[in-house]
Amino acid sequence: VLLPRLGRQYLWSDNPRHAATLFVDYLAAHPTSCETRLDLGLAWSWADELDAARETYDAVAAQCLYERGQARLGAARALRWGNRFESAERRYRDVLADGTDADREQATIGLIYIRLARAEPRGALALADSLIAAGARDPSLTEARVMALADVGAFDAAIESARIARADGRGSASLDRVTSGDVG
Numbered sequence: 001v002l003l004p005r006l007g008r009q010y011l012w013s014d015n016p017r018h019a020a021t022l023f024v025d026y027l028a029a030h031p032t033s034c035e036t037r038l039d040l041g042l043a044w045s046w047a048d049e050l051d052a053a054r055e056t057y058d059a060v061a062a063q064c065l066y067e068r069g070q071a072r073l074g075a076a077r078a079l080r081w082g083n084r085f086e087s088a089e090r091r092y093r094d095v096l097a098d099g100t101d102a103d104r105e106q107a108t109i110g111l112i113y114i115r116l117a118r119a120e121p122r123g124a125l126a127l128a129d130s131l132i133a134a135g136a137r138d139p140s141l142t143e144a145r146v147m148a149l150a151d152v153g154a155f156d157a158a159i160e161s162a163r164i165a166r167a168d169g170r171g172s173a174s175l176d177r178v179t180s181g182d183v184g
Contacts (some may be wrong), residue, residue, distance in 0.1 A: 001116075003022045003023070003025055003026035004022075004023065004026050004033070004035070004036045004039065006022055006040060006115035007019040007020075007023045007026070007036075007037060008042070010022065011039065011042065011043050011046065013100035014046075015041075016044070016045075016046035016047040017043075017044040017047045019039070019043040019049060020040060020043035020049075023036055023037075023039050023040040023043055024040065027040065032063075034060055034063070034064035034066065034067045035067070037056060037059065037060045037064070037067075038060055038064075038070055038071060038074070041053050041055050041056040041057040041060065041071065041074045041075075041078075042074065044056055044078075045074065045077065045078050045081065050078045050079070050081055050082040051078075051082075053074065053075075053078040054075045054078040054079060055072040056077050057071040057072070057078065058071070060074075060143055061075065067073055069095070069099050069100055069102075069103040070095065070103075072091065072095050072099070072103070073092075073095060073103060073106050073107065073110070074124075075091055076088045076091035076092045076095070076107070076110055077110060077167040079091060080110060080113060080114060080117070083117070085114050085117060085118060088110065088114060089111065089114055090116075092107040092108075092110045092111050093107075093111075095107035096108065104137050105131065105138065108127060108131050108137075109131070109136075109138060109141050109144065111127060112124045112127045112128050112131075112141070112144045112145075112148075113144055114153065115127065115148075116144060116147055116148060117171075119151075121147075121148040121149075121151035121152045122132050122148075122152060124144060124147075124148040124151075125145065125148040125149065125152065128141060128144055128145040128148060129145070132145065137168075137170055139165070139170050139172045139175075141172075142161070142162075142170050142172075142175065143162055143172060143175060145173050146158045146161050146162050146175065146178060149161060158178065159178055159179060162175040162178040162179045163179050166179060
């Protein structure tokens with residue numbers, strides 16, 4: 001029972017490979033632990049073992065009802081991080097079609113990051129603005145919007161957006177660097 005907890009500590013201490021080993025050891029005795037399988041997918045992702053992460057997330061999505069949304073998003077994210085944008089976009093669109101509200105929000109944020117990676121900042125900005133107008137407050141959404149503003153050359157607007165987010169309690173280390181001028 002301690003292996004998953006210890007694995008999570010290694011994961012959050014930036015040692016995802018060791019965490020994955022602990023999760024695999026635990027899952028050998030408890031193969032139906034959906035939560036630990038999700039943790040394993042995240043560990044593989046952070047260890048840059050993106051195919052293993054995607055396979056793990058796909059298995060969780062197929063076998064674990066309550067973790068299905070998180071697993072589908074994890075698989076799409078692993079594809080995105082591996083620059084397999086078309087496949088990732090398909091996965092995100094599947095979540096948009098039948099996911100929960102929270103999962104659809106995360107899928108849209110994933111699509112925003114795909115637009116940014118494809119050098120389509122105006123499309124990313126339009127998606128970000130529509131999600132913000134709908135009330136989304138996820139910090140990664142704010143970061144994506146700031147990146148899109150900077151990519152279209154609206155540097156003052158990017159800095160102002162970062163300042164507003166910080167004042168609203170949606171700050172992050174990345175946004176703090178933008179507002180302090182330490183972006184290089």
